[in-house]
Amino acid sequence: MIDEFAKEYLHSDLRRLRETMLWKLDGLSEYDVRRPLTSTGTNLLGLVKHLSVCESRYFGEVFDRPFPEPLPRWDDLGARGFDMWVTEQETREDIIDRYRRAWEHSDTTISALAIDSPGHVPWWPRPDVKLFNILVHVLRETSRHAGHADILREHLDGSTGTSAEYANSERDAAFWEARCEAIERAAKAAVVPSTRTAEPD
Template sequence: MIDEFAKDNLHGRLRRDREALLWKLDGLSEYDARRPLTATGTNLLGLVKHVATVEARYFGEVFDRPSPEPLCRWQDSDGSDQWATEDETRDQIIGFYRRTWEHSDATINELPLDAPGHVPWWSEPSPNTNLFAVMLHVLTETIRHTGHADILREGLDGRTGLRAEHEKQIDEDARAAYRAKIEQAARTAAPIKAGGGRA
């Protein structure tokens, strides 16, 4: 009974956060969805592609249920799983992510939480694992990258939140006052170096 509760709870959270990640693309131009927004090239559509690839591998290969479609190269030196090429459309990447959900959901629904799996790219503590550990791992990865996407989207147009129904109208004046308050606290807390400047 507790296993089914745990499985349903983790699965529900994974479904919620998948949708939240995709929502970060809503209303963006093709350029803004793809362009690098950090020094390391992190971009919104690339985050979706990466999370889709991670999920496809973990709920596929790990349980000897490989994805029914070819997967992009993963964690190679070119980082090809983390950005969209000129020939990949947003719809293709989103479609791949949604098809991955179907395949992953089938794995989750058909296997018990203690179903054994093998992650060949894990060396510590062991490549042998189970569905419960993989669900936690994929949920953590999805949450982590959805957080990245939230910050990137906020930097583009100020839009934040988990889903559209949680989004509030942006009060630019209140937001600026709040930011100024935090900036002032940071400046006040910074120690003064010898010579008069702040550390």
């Protein structure tokens, strides 16, 4: 049946991306997984923490299956953004374990419900949804943050890829330096000012 195929297809992609998010932490120091790597403070461990809240909420309260651990209220503006970074009291293991518990809770919801099961997202303009909508939304959110994580990890140590077996390790530093130089030359050539003079009126 197409509905079951669609549900399993989306769920399979989500499971794969979750593992990618955790792999992006492997081999990095405590400082590097926590420190802000963009002007807005984006950091690797904070992305994982955020996704654990995202899954807990969307596959929990949206379908009247609340996650059995405390979550910040979705309408608490003062708490907004606190799920995007990690305090010194929170360990890497705390964050990873919570993400895995969120997966288990989400997976139970996904398995238990049909893809057209109704849910309610009070913070959305059109709050009445189906499991299909939420699967697509969480998959999109996780994909977006996996892309962020890939760029952040590349910035830290040059590592890219979606998992250890697909890690970008076949090229050496000289290759990438030459590649960047070629890209830089092309970028500069594209913005050379025009030598044509304006036609007189």
